[in-house]
Amino acid sequence: MRSVHFFDTTLRDGEQSPGVNLSTEEKVAIALQLERLGIDVIEAGFAASSRGDGESIRQVARAVRTSTVVSLARAVEKDIDRAYEALKDAESPGIHVFLATSPIHRKYKLNMSRDEVLDQAEAAVRRARKYFPWVEFSCEDGGRTEKDFLCRVAERVIEAGADVLNIPDTVGYLTPVEYGEIFRYLKQNARGIEKVRLSAHCHDDLGMATSNTLAAVETGVEQVEGTINGIGERAGNAALEEVAMALATRESFYQAAVNLNLKEITKTSRMVSKMTGMFVPGNKAVVGANAFAHEAGIHQDGMLKNSATYEIMRPETVGLTDTRLVLGKHSGRHAFRDKLVGMGYSFTDHQLNELFVRFKELTDRKKTVEDEDLVSLVEEKWGEPEETFALDSIHLSYGNRSVPAASLRLRDTRNGRMLEEAACGNGSVDAIFRAVDRVTGEGMELEDYKIVSVTHGKDALGEVYVQLRQGEYTAQGRGVSTDVLEASARAYIKAVNRMMIRRDGSRESRSSEVPVGS
Numbered sequence: 001m002r003s004v005h006f007f008d009t010t011l012r013d014g015e016q017s018p019g020v021n022l023s024t025e026e027k028v029a030i031a032l033q034l035e036r037l038g039i040d041v042i043e044a045g046f047a048a049s050s051r052g053d054g055e056s057i058r059q060v061a062r063a064v065r066t067s068t069v070v071s072l073a074r075a076v077e078k079d080i081d082r083a084y085e086a087l088k089d090a091e092s093p094g095i096h097v098f099l100a101t102s103p104i105h106r107k108y109k110l111n112m113s114r115d116e117v118l119d120q121a122e123a124a125v126r127r128a129r130k131y132f133p134w135v136e137f138s139c140e141d142g143g144r145t146e147k148d149f150l151c152r153v154a155e156r157v158i159e160a161g162a163d164v165l166n167i168p169d170t171v172g173y174l175t176p177v178e179y180g181e182i183f184r185y186l187k188q189n190a191r192g193i194e195k196v197r198l199s200a201h202c203h204d205d206l207g208m209a210t211s212n213t214l215a216a217v218e219t220g221v222e223q224v225e226g227t228i229n230g231i232g233e234r235a236g237n238a239a240l241e242e243v244a245m246a247l248a249t250r251e252s253f254y255q256a257a258v259n260l261n262l263k264e265i266t267k268t269s270r271m272v273s274k275m276t277g278m279f280v281p282g283n284k285a286v287v288g289a290n291a292f293a294h295e296a297g298i299h300q301d302g303m304l305k306n307s308a309t310y311e312i313m314r315p316e317t318v319g320l321t322d323t324r325l326v327l328g329k330h331s332g333r334h335a336f337r338d339k340l341v342g343m344g345y346s347f348t349d350h351q352l353n354e355l356f357v358r359f360k361e362l363t364d365r366k367k368t369v370e371d372e373d374l375v376s377l378v379e380e381k382w383g384e385p386e387e388t389f390a391l392d393s394i395h396l397s398y399g400n401r402s403v404p405a406a407s408l409r410l411r412d413t414r415n416g417r418m419l420e421e422a423a424c425g426n427g428s429v430d431a432i433f434r435a436v437d438r439v440t441g442e443g444m445e446l447e448d449y450k451i452v453s454v455t456h457g458k459d460a461l462g463e464v465y466v467q468l469r470q471g472e473y474t475a476q477g478r479g480v481s482t483d484v485l486e487a488s489a490r491a492y493i494k495a496v497n498r499m500m501i502r503r504d505g506s507r508e509s510r511s512s513e514v515p516v517g518s
């Protein structure tokens with residue numbers, strides 16, 4: 001089976017996204033990750049664009065070992081020379097020379113005749129050939145170029161020594177059928193076309209970049225260009241992770257092998273998102289947070305019975321650990337039971353039905369249901385476990401030049417005695433937690449701590465969630481107050497009370513119908 005080569009331009013076309021400006025260190029880090037992903041050609045920048053970009057290309061080329069590193073260059077001597085300066089010490093250097101060929105660009109942008117374009121393209125490739133072992137030529141706005149003229153350009157640059165001929169749909173205008181047709185036409189009508197590797201470069205202005213790229217592969221094109229997460233000029237480029245997963249998932253249809261380390265996809269996407277500040281929408285194919293999440297009850301039921309019912313790719317393939325069954329408004333009993341059992345609860349069918357009714361009521365008020373909501377749901381249904389310790393009062397001392405201290409008074413409900421203790425900490429919350437540990441005599445390990453604002457405004461209610469561990473036991477607690485420090489104390493004390501019940505069992509007769517907690 002033939003292989004498809006991957007040309008990544010995240011560091012050049014991707015960086016053309018408005019607002020994105022990558023430092024040399026960031027470019028090197030992304031390039032090394034692209035190399036781990038198995039990208040064949042990394043376009044590291046446009047050397048003539050600035051001294052800084054030239055330096056970034058030089059550093060990327062020094063760091064990268066296996067991928068070919070290229071610079072973009074206009075079809076002018078100065079740009080080609082600058083690219084050579086940046087890449088002359090590279091392990092595997094290349095150059096990507098471009099010149100627009102469409103009538104609109106020739107007339108309004110370049111002010112050049114067809115013959116002038118042909119001559120300049122040929123001269124540029126000849127010069128590039130002298131310096132570089134790998135030369136790609138792109139017919140900018142090739143998608144809107146007369147097909148017969150594209151053939152003439154192709155013949156001239158092939159004659160001059162180009163290794164790769166790229167036909168970009170620069171403005172994302174074409175449909176998949178039209179784009180595929182260009183490559184078929186070239187293959188039938190351009191002399192010497194079999195000597196070059198053909199390449200597809202698509203933009204997403206009409207949301208067709210991935211489809212157009214795949215249409216090109218169907219015609220036999222051997223190289224695809226694009227960016228991670230589809231970032232790039234205007235609406236962006238073809239998203240390489242989408243192209244790769246489409247080819248891999250539908251290999252028998254495309255009859256083309258993808259030699260990428262697909263497991264690196266998620267990591268690469270997250271790194272690019274973080275470094276460019278371009279967030280990936282939740283519903284983005286392959287790398288969106290919801291790409292492998294299932295919310296609807298009927299889907300979740302199918303997934304639990306056999307994941308092939310609703311999953312065409314396994315999350316592990318792209319480096320994710322698991323599929324997510326998200327509990328929400330549309331979930332059903334199968335997923336609900338599966339989740340609670342996973343959290344260590346067990347119950348009868350009757351209990352499950354009762355809980356499920358309360359769960360559905362909750363989902364009418366809350367978009368997604370977190371683990372702590374489920375803990376509350378189960379424990380509220382069968383009554384909050386009796387408190388061993390109840391908060392009576394809290395006093396805090398804080399100054400930006402002093403160590404924060406907390407003093408607490410708790411009531412021990414077993415004998416009604418008031419217990420008082422104080423502690424210092426690394427911050428007020430830490431001081432509070434230490435003081436609680438002293439009063440209760442319990443040693444707890446804080447596993448998770450979250451503050452969420454429940455309402456808005458200066459007097460917003462703050463909700464604190466803590467998860468504690470004591471040996472093999474875990475317990476969660478929630479506290480709500482207009483003061484997050486008081487909410488923290490309440491959450492922690494609640495978790496301590498629950499932990500004691502989980503560990504020691506109930507003080508009084510806990511009913512046998514109470515589900516067994518984790």
Ligand SMILES: CC(=O)SCCNC(=O)CCNC(=O)[C@H](O)C(C)(C)COP(=O)(O)OP(=O)(O)OC[C@H]1O[C@@H](n2cnc3c(N)ncnc32)[C@H](O)[C@@H]1OP(=O)(O)O
Pocket residue numbers: 013016046048049050073074075076098099100109110140170233
């Ligand atoms: C489709 C694409 O993505 S193409 C890549 C686009 N990327 C970029 O433009 C980012 C980097 N660009 C830059 O830093 C700057 O544009 C530079 C340094 C390259 C050039 O800056 P300037 O010299 O000030 O020119 P400016 O960008 O304003 O205009 C472009 C000039 O190049 C010419 N030009 C455009 N494309 C090409 C080409 N492929 N080959 C030769 N000349 C070209 C234009 O006709 C124009 O020439 P003119 O000054 O004679 O009218």
Ligand SMILES: CC(C)C(=O)C(=O)O
Pocket residue numbers: 013072098138139140141166168169170171201203
């Ligand atoms: C430089 C070229 C290949 C380009 O990015 C485009 O035409 O979209």
Ligand SMILES: [Mg+2]
Pocket residue numbers: 013168170201203233237
């Ligand atoms: Mg482009």
